[in-house]
Amino acid sequence: MAVAAEKAYYRFVVLFFNCLLTFGSYFCFDIPSVLQDQFQGDLNCTNASQPNSTHTGCVEGLGMSPEQYNLLYAIYAWTNALVVIVAGFLIDKLGNRFGLFLFSFLTVLGSTIFALGSHFKGTPYLLPLMLTGRLLFGSGNGSLTIVQNRITAFWFKGKELALAFGLTLSFSRLGSVLNFFLTKRFEDQFGIQWTLWGGTILCVLGFFSAITVSALDKVGMKQLGLEGAIQEGSKKVRVQDIRRLPLRYWLLVLTIMFFYNGVFPFVADASKFIQDKYEGYDQQTASYIAGAVYDSSLVLSAIVGILIDYVGMRGILAVLCAVMTLPVFALLAFTYVPPLVSTLWLGVTYSFAAASMWPSIPLVVPQATLGTAMGLATSVQMIGIGLSNLIVGRILGTKSSQSKIPLWHWQQMMIFMLANTIACIVCSVALNLVDRKQGGTLNRMTKRRPAVEQEAREEKDRAPILGEEEEEEEDDDDDRRSIN
Numbered sequence: 001m002a003v004a005a006e007k008a009y010y011r012f013v014v015l016f017f018n019c020l021l022t023f024g025s026y027f028c029f030d031i032p033s034v035l036q037d038q039f040q041g042d043l044n045c046t047n048a049s050q051p052n053s054t055h056t057g058c059v060e061g062l063g064m065s066p067e068q069y070n071l072l073y074a075i076y077a078w079t080n081a082l083v084v085i086v087a088g089f090l091i092d093k094l095g096n097r098f099g100l101f102l103f104s105f106l107t108v109l110g111s112t113i114f115a116l117g118s119h120f121k122g123t124p125y126l127l128p129l130m131l132t133g134r135l136l137f138g139s140g141n142g143s144l145t146i147v148q149n150r151i152t153a154f155w156f157k158g159k160e161l162a163l164a165f166g167l168t169l170s171f172s173r174l175g176s177v178l179n180f181f182l183t184k185r186f187e188d189q190f191g192i193q194w195t196l197w198g199g200t201i202l203c204v205l206g207f208f209s210a211i212t213v214s215a216l217d218k219v220g221m222k223q224l225g226l227e228g229a230i231q232e233g234s235k236k237v238r239v240q241d242i243r244r245l246p247l248r249y250w251l252l253v254l255t256i257m258f259f260y261n262g263v264f265p266f267v268a269d270a271s272k273f274i275q276d277k278y279e280g281y282d283q284q285t286a287s288y289i290a291g292a293v294y295d296s297s298l299v300l301s302a303i304v305g306i307l308i309d310y311v312g313m314r315g316i317l318a319v320l321c322a323v324m325t326l327p328v329f330a331l332l333a334f335t336y337v338p339p340l341v342s343t344l345w346l347g348v349t350y351s352f353a354a355a356s357m358w359p360s361i362p363l364v365v366p367q368a369t370l371g372t373a374m375g376l377a378t379s380v381q382m383i384g385i386g387l388s389n390l391i392v393g394r395i396l397g398t399k400s401s402q403s404k405i406p407l408w409h410w411q412q413m414m415i416f417m418l419a420n421t422i423a424c425i426v427c428s429v430a431l432n433l434v435d436r437k438q439g440g441t442l443n444r445m446t447k448r449r450p451a452v453e454q455e456a457r458e459e460k461d462r463a464p465i466l467g468e469e470e471e472e473e474e475d476d477d478d479d480r481r482s483i484n
Helices: 008-020 023-029 066-094 096-120 126-156 161-224 227-235 239-244 247-261 264-277 283-311 314-334 339-364 367-396 407-437 451-461 468-483
Strands: none
Touching: 008 126, 008 161, 023 096, 023 126, 023 161, 066 096, 066 126, 066 264, 066 367, 096 126, 096 161, 126 161, 126 339, 126 367, 161 283, 161 339, 247 264, 247 314, 247 339, 247 367, 247 407, 264 283, 264 339, 264 367, 264 407, 283 339, 314 339, 314 407, 339 367, 367 407
């Protein structure tokens, strides 16, 4: 009789709680985007109590400059870039449960310090506290995503892999969408401090989800009799294994980085951009329109995941996503087409990109090193995003927290986004060329592939950059050194 862990419902129960891991942290991540006016608002306003104050009037807030505001996003990205490499390796060595507890706790601690910092407005402590909070929050959230992806890949590899990744993204983006819809209303009623504490409470719910996922993962592995084998494989993971990651993996990582360089930095500043460029948009409406990127992703991710499971074509879709993103930033830079058209369009391409690019990583690296591979991919992605946030901050670069940024500055920012998208196209085309020479794994369907054929192809697909002879020589050298 089949054990519970072998049945389909068990892996979907794991998936449900696994999805909830990052719901709260994704909600918290873009709170500054929705409340950009409040973060950059004046410390004291004579007209703050007046009803129906416009965007051009005074908004009472924390008094940050645009450069300081973008630094909140940049430090999150830099922290991810540094921490996730070590985090991925530690997860491979010490297991999923170690990562679940540590990194979900860091999101709670970081969001707590970030909320606490808002109580020190007008003092020298505000910015250091809020940056420290984002640093710890970034340490936890980026690394928690690695554990989440690792668990998803283990339970769904060779089955509904893209669907599972799509559902995970949908739940995460549900947090982002609710943030864009609810946060401004909440802030109007209770103020910025209580709004940030509300985000902290959602991160606490993620911590309880981590406890549940940990228990389900442990019970399931024991029932399947795999816990011992996986622990044994984890002991063999070495830092040197990074050299064995295939060329396709690195091209895939660069494709992801350049695509996300055009999404996250744009969303971070989209609300203010819409208010500055287009007539008739208040802060609440601008937040709704900026959040439409995630609205599309929320609706489409699961559907796109099912589609990709059946048709494959991940590499080709990566190229098409990048090409179809070019008109988004061109419209924003050079036309006055309503911004909702561009944000919805970007959400569609983002949905296809996320559902095709990230699930491709488990197809080209061994399971034992998947945490390390995901960590490196996230690190490179966050280095790119962090640099992009800094560049955007310098491009927009006004010193006043309330001034309307000149449109030519916004146009330069969109041109920078276009440049990243073009780089993404180049990398994705190279990825497809290399993949075709090495068996075309990324453009094959993985769902319902016969197990024997799948294993054989996976071994072929994971041929490292180093030749086999070089590896054998290195192993021989290691053996001789150990004997000596």
